[in-house]
Amino acid sequence: MFISFRLKFFPFVATVVVVSIGIGLAQWQTRRALEKEQIASQISTLARMPAHRIAADKALSTVPVFSKVLLRGEFVAQWPLYLDNRPMQGNAGLYVLMPFHLEGSQRNVLIARGWQARNQQDRKTVPTLITPTGVVEIEGVLRDKLDRVMQLGQPDALKPGAIVQNLEVTSLAQQSGIALEPLIVEQTSDTSDGLLRHWSVPSAGAEKHRAYAFQWYALSGMACLFFVVTGIRRGKHKVSNSNDKSDTNNAATH
Template sequence: MTARRIFLLAVALLGMAVTAGLGRWQLARAAEKEAVLAAEQAAETLPPVDAQALLAARSAADVAALAQRKVTLTGQWLGERTVYLDNRPMDQRSGFYVATPLRLDGGGADVLVLRGWVPRNFDNRLALPQVQTPAGTVQVSGRVLTHVPSLFALGQESPGPIRQNIDLPAYARETGLPLLAAVVQQTGGPGEGLERDWPLLVSGAGTNYSYAFQWFSLCALIGGLFIWFQVVRPLRFIRRGSRGS
């Protein structure tokens, strides 16, 4: 075997190893996402948790153990701290997710609640939508989230009521509120000017399977091209030459 063929073989093997490895990594990511989705779906069937469980969840691991569990809380809305998360669609309509802190009964702790969705005013993009925030004690039912769903954003968030995302620790420092590490997504029918037709839980593993297929296809293509140009074609030329002689 000539030095050129040895070099081409090494390049082909390296390319196949890299693309096959990336394909396996995508399959592993898909398996991880499907495992997370299965755990979240199983959590929805577990008995509800209470405010004490949220108060006891100090670390990220503690909150993750409560993710998607049902919860019912009693407290008072801190309406002046309401934030409107922009660019959040629902039923193919553009609008806001409305997030308001809830001061739990007994004081000493607040929890950020995603109360629902409201359409935006396209004539005035800075106009705040009409949302009713009841005064006094309210009871809120929902499910526990580990974080506020976020979107890609450039730069830092403005401190105004309309934002792209909420970073919970930063928001706690900004407001001085004793926020819990968990977030609650309010469930139930529409009310208070809000809709609550939240997106269904999905794993997103389909994207990883698609990428895995592309990497494995590229791996096969590299191998196929090498075999064709370095093995099959030379053999065909040799056979033609032997027949011609």
């Protein structure tokens, strides 16, 4: 018995395509895992450092993202906004956002104040919001952007009290006329407003990405194995068939 390999053009091309896509996706998932692991390391390091006090003459852009910050000023209470579809511990709810005017300056910072449960009877109605009055000091974590969810339909024009699915700070600044810093602060200090502040960790999910990468590598390997196995030809049957034909011819001559 002998073994040979027959290269078929179309199966070869299909295998190359599948393997290329699989390896590309696996490498992308690996990069995402590395990015999240780097973020986790950065967050862990910055969490051990003291909070940066943001004075009137200190720009937020000079502070590393994910650093702890201290802000002193007043909430712009007439401009509450709500991020929809933000569940917490299995309960439907909203993230409460509000501009914060820094004391002694003309600058404002968008604050993610916390999480609030939805009105179960009327989704368009938000529960009563308690907002501290006067000058207060809050502590939080600096973020470069808000977490996003899938956008359903076109976003409505921003107005006080609007419930939106996603929000860009630049868009809010243009539509509200409020001069906002390009960064966001997730509030962590308690201001007796009843809001929950168990913020999602942006570095979570590195293990999930590595699992996906393994699956894509495995798919590529299986495609290669399938191509090789289906291309192998065994010569035993051919030899046997040729012998049978020879015996038949010999019998005929006799």
